[in-house]
Amino acid sequence: MTFPASTTQAGAPPAERLDAPASPNVAAGTMPVPAPARRWGTGGIVGFVLPFALALVWEASVRLGFSNGRLMPPPSRIGATLWDLAQTGELASHAAATLWRVAAGFGLGAAAGTVLGAVSGASPVMRRIMDPTLQALRAIPSIAWVPLFILWLGIFEASKVALIAVGVFFPVYLGVAAALSGVDRKIIEVGRVFRLSRLQMIRRVTLPAILPAWITALRTGLGLGFMFVVAAEFMGASEGLGYLLVDGQQLGRPDRILAAIIAFAVLGKLADGLLVVVTRPLLTWQDVGRDRL
Amino acid sequence: MLRIDALSKTYADGNKALDTLDLTIGAGEIVALVGGSGCGKTTLLRLIAGLDTATSGQIRLDDAVISGPSADVGVIFQEPRLFPWLTIDDNVAFGLSDLSAFEREGLVANALTRVGLSGHGHRWPRELSGGQQQRAAIARALITRPRLLIMDEPFSALDPTTRQSLHRHLLSLWDESRPTVLMVTHDVEEAVSLADRIIVMRPNPGRLHEEFPNLLSRPRDRMGTGFESLSRSILKSLDQSLKPAPQPAARATAGEAAWW
Numbered sequence: 078m079t080f081p082a083s084t085t086q087a088g089a090p091p092a093e094r095l096d097a098p099a100s101p102n103v104a105a106g107t108m109p110v111p112a113p114a115r116r117w118g119t120g121g122i123v124g125f126v127l128p129f130a131l132a133l134v135w136e137a138s139v140r141l142g143f144s145n146g147r148l149m150p151p152p153s154r155i156g157a158t159l160w161d162l163a164q165t166g167e168l169a170s171h172a173a174a175t176l177w178r179v180a181a182g183f184g185l186g187a188a189a190g191t192v193l194g195a196v197s198g199a200s201p202v203m204r205r206i207m208d209p210t211l212q213a214l215r216a217i218p219s220i221a222w223v224p225l226f227i228l229w230l231g232i233f234e235a236s237k238v239a240l241i242a243v244g245v246f247f248p249v250y251l252g253v254a255a256a257l258s259g260v261d262r263k264i265i266e267v268g269r270v271f272r273l274s275r276l277q278m279i280r281r282v283t284l285p286a287i288l289p290a291w292i293t294a295l296r297t298g299l300g301l302g303f304m305f306v307v308a309a310e311f312m313g314a315s316e317g318l319g320y321l322l323v324d325g326q327q328l329g330r331p332d333r334i335l336a337a338i339i340a341f342a343v344l345g346k347l348a349d350g351l352l353v354v355v356t357r358p359l360l361t362w363q364d365v366g367r368d369r370l
Numbered sequence: 371m372l373r374i375d376a377l378s379k380t381y382a383d384g385n386k387a388l389d390t391l392d393l394t395i396g397a398g399e400i401v402a403l404v405g406g407s408g409c410g411k412t413t414l415l416r417l418i419a420g421l422d423t424a425t426s427g428q429i430r431l432d433d434a435v436i437s438g439p440s441a442d443v444g445v446i447f448q449e450p451r452l453f454p455w456l457t458i459d460d461n462v463a464f465g466l467s468d469l470s471a472f473e474r475e476g477l478v479a480n481a482l483t484r485v486g487l488s489g490h491g492h493r494w495p496r497e498l499s500g501g502q503q504q505r506a507a508i509a510r511a512l513i514t515r516p517r518l519l520i521m522d523e524p525f526s527a528l529d530p531t532t533r534q535s536l537h538r539h540l541l542s543l544w545d546e547s548r549p550t551v552l553m554v555t556h557d558v559e560e561a562v563s564l565a566d567r568i569i570v571m572r573p574n575p576g577r578l579h580e581e582f583p584n585l586l587s588r589p590r591d592r593m594g595t596g597f598e599s600l601s602r603s604i605l606k607s608l609d610q611s612l613k614p615a616p617q618p619a620a621r622a623t624a625g626e627a628a629w630w
Binding site for chain 1: 419420421438439440441443444445447449451453454455456464465494495496
């Protein structure tokens with residue numbers, strides 16, 4: 078969207094130009110069909126060909142009797158199961174439970190990661206004190222904490238949220254710390270020339286400079302949050318999409334497992350998309366197309 | 371008036387960048403520093419900008435001693451160094467946060483017109499060419515009306531045509547408040563066309579080598595004989611400034627060679 082945005086703004090009449098800085102993404106939204114988006118669109122359609130073809134082949138082979146489809150149910154049966162789950166309200170309640178856990182864990186982990194990352198990135202002394210410990214903790218596979226968390230926090234929500242928070246914490250911590258220590262000295266010098274105080278420097282220079290890296294770190298963290306919610310719900314959950322997975326296994330219902338997997342994929346993509354959309358106004362200035370990430 | 375007394379700077383690695391340098395620049399004067407690499411030009415500018423501290427000596431602007439970044443000193447770097455997350459308007463207004471939005475708008479619009487960027491204020495830095503970005507940087511530095519403007523090879527990354535148009539924009543902005551200007555350049559022609567006085571520096575350690583007053587009237591004709599002869603004598607002096615290798619250094623090298 079970089080290129081068309083600049084050309085429309087350059088060619089825009091003065092009247093239109095005035096409101097461009099106030100609402101840059103509105104201007105971007107109303108512009109005539111951008112070329113990269115069209116390319117993305119055809120790419121998207123091409124991308125659908127393979128999975129649809131595979132689904133059709135599988136559906137046909139079950140219908141024609143080449144396979145009984147018991148362990149690998151055909152798309153139509155998965156769709157029907159999803160529909161049933163949605164009808165009875167089960168899907169919504171499981172999804173809500175999972176989303177709540179991810180949101181709580183993500184919130185805690187992202188907040189802690191941001192704060193500690195900021196401290197470690199801003200102060201070399203704190204970095205030398207904290208960073209080795211945190212790096213050592215990072216080397217522990219996060220799932221290994223599960224038994225301890227269950228002992229400490231019980232088998233209900235607290236231990237699950239804690240596990241997700243641990244998963245989210247590290248990418249956010251690393252992202253923020255690295256971004257802070259990597260802020261361009263040259264641009265800091267401009268702030269010094271204008272005699273910014275420490276606080277002004279953070280607000281006017283450092284924060285905007287690390288914003289893109291911070292948001293990327295949050296997106297990575299969110300992805301890990303969805304990974305860890307499954308692990309968390311595998312042990313002793315009575316609701317949630319992860320519970321639906323285990324339940325499907327125990328009842329011998331692969332269609333339910335696959336329905337839950339699809340629900341996870343959709344939720345994860347939606348949550349990531351939401352994060353991108355919410356943060357987009359903050360990053361209109363960037364010289365890259367983030368949509369292509 | 372900028373007064374520099376016995377200024378020295380030795381870096382932590384023992385590199386002596388400046389050695390007891392004295393220099394006085396009158397109010398409203400434009401002075402260009404030229405010299406080979408390693409003669410302390412950039413170090414001198416950074417000390418005056420307050421970005422580094424001197425090992426010894428003193429810098430005074432009018433009566434105030436400079437010991438850190440000052441509101442009276444504007445800086446233009448070799449690169450535009452615009453903030454990519456601010457529009458051109460906001461970049462130019464960066465040093466004006468004390469003023470009301472209304473006053474700010476007026477000043478920014480005027481400054482952008484002076485550098486030929488009116489109508490570009492709403493755009494992002496990335497949407498501008500290198501020359502346009504540097505013009506915005508010039509506007510940003512001059513909009514706070516500093517009494518001293520220092521520039522570190524501000525036009526070296528630009529092509530000759532852009533460079534000449536930037537010279538005009540700079541002089542137009544300079545004419546508004548007539549600050550003292552100290553600039554570093556590699557381009558002798560640039561020095562002759564802009565400066566009232568050209569100072570050639572000598573490396574290892576950085577010192578003043580020779581001074582050339584420039585009495586040519588503005589606007590200066592690059593093809594004129596006065597322009598050319600002044601350029602030639604500066605080039606000659608530059609050549610000399612790099613030639614005489616200090617004797618002790620030469621002996622040391624010979625000794626080193628004999629040792630192994």
